[in-house]
Amino acid sequence: MKDCPSRTLSALFHPFFSLWTVSLCSAGGNSDNPQGFSSLQSSFGSFGFPSWKDFLCTMSIFEYNGSAIVAMVGKNCFAIASDRRLGVQLQTIATDFQRLFRIHDKLYIGLAGLVTDVQTLHQRLQFRHKLYQLREERNMRPETFANLVSALLYEKRFGPYFCQPIIAGLNEDGTPFICAMDSLGAKELAKDFVVGGTASESLYGACESLYKPDMDAEELFETISQALLSSVDRDCLSGWGGIVHVVSSDQVSTRALKGRMD
Numbered sequence: 056m057k058d059c060p061s062r063t064l065s066a067l068f069h070p071f072f073s074l075w076t077v078s079l080c081s082a083g084g085n086s087d088n089p090q091g092f093s094s095l096q097s098s099f100g101s102f103g104f105p106s107w108k109d110f111l112c113t114m115s116i117f118e119y120n121g122s123a124i125v126a127m128v129g130k131n132c133f134a135i136a137s138d139r140r141l142g143v144q145l146q147t148i149a150t151d152f153q154r155l156f157r158i159h160d161k162l163y164i165g166l167a168g169l170v171t172d173v174q175t176l177h178q179r180l181q182f183r184h185k186l187y188q189l190r191e192e193r194n195m196r197p198e199t200f201a202n203l204v205s206a207l208l209y210e211k212r213f214g215p216y217f218c219q220p221i222i223a224g225l226n227e228d229g230t231p232f233i234c235a236m237d238s239l240g241a242k243e244l245a246k247d248f249v250v251g252g253t254a255s256e257s258l259y260g261a262c263e264s265l266y267k268p269d270m271d272a273e274e275l276f277e278t279i280s281q282a283l284l285s286s287v288d289r290d291c292l293s294g295w296g297g298i299v300h301v302v303s304s305d306q307v308s309t310r311a312l313k314g315r316m317d
Contacts, residue, residue: 121292122252124165126223126233129275132303133231135223136283140295150295159194162224167252169217176216197224197232208240219251229304254293257286276301284314
């Protein structure tokens with residue numbers, strides 16, 4: 056491995072390339088194994104760089120379609136927003152895809168992840184909530200719905216839905232509730248904001264910078280919109296505008312955002 060020239064050259068450009076070539080060199084790409092080194096060279100020119108196919112083949116299934124979802128609380132209100140892009144890896148398929156779903160007037164869920172599982176999970180959750188309404192003759196509380204989603208995901212833990220739910224709702228006393236989960240149903244409760252999707256790292260930074268406690272509905276809309284648009288501009292797998300739902304005790308407003316269309 057010490058004689059592999061591609062490892063030294065790639066380290067000058069990017070540390071990720073260096074790690075990639077070191078792993079391949081360890082598998083047989085050295086001067087004692089010219090066949091291993093030739094396969095390394097053929098992947099990208101003559102320097103051992105990974106090709107775009109190598110990046111796509113190692114992409115996480117959660118990133119296959121791209122997504123960006125954020126929920127944020129205000130004073131007796133909450134907002135939940137997502138991007139509109141539907142893609143297959145780097146190819147854009149549609150620019151009006153829906154990832155936010157209304158359970159009832161004061162409860163919404165956003166589903167980031169694989170699109171087929173997003174649609175399947177939404178249908179199952181709607182079915183469970185309608186059964187609850189028929190049996191109990193009332194809407195489900197946000198905490199109860201979060202427990203339902205968590206149990207449904209954990210039930211399929213050996214063959215999971217590739218989704219990351221974001222739940223936002225208002226309790227009967229007007230206090231907001233937000234919650235994020237992983238694909239196995241492990242809940243992450245928060246009192247300020249939660250994020251999900253391929254743009255989650257950028258969303259964390261933007262929300263940390265812009266969030267203020269006890270915002271009213273209009274200020275909350277401005278804050279979550281700026282956080283979403285600035286974050287998807289830094290993620291090539293999400294974007295093409297967004298949609299924002301702002302829910303308070305007496306009204307629900309839905310607005311579309313126009314962002315960069317590239």
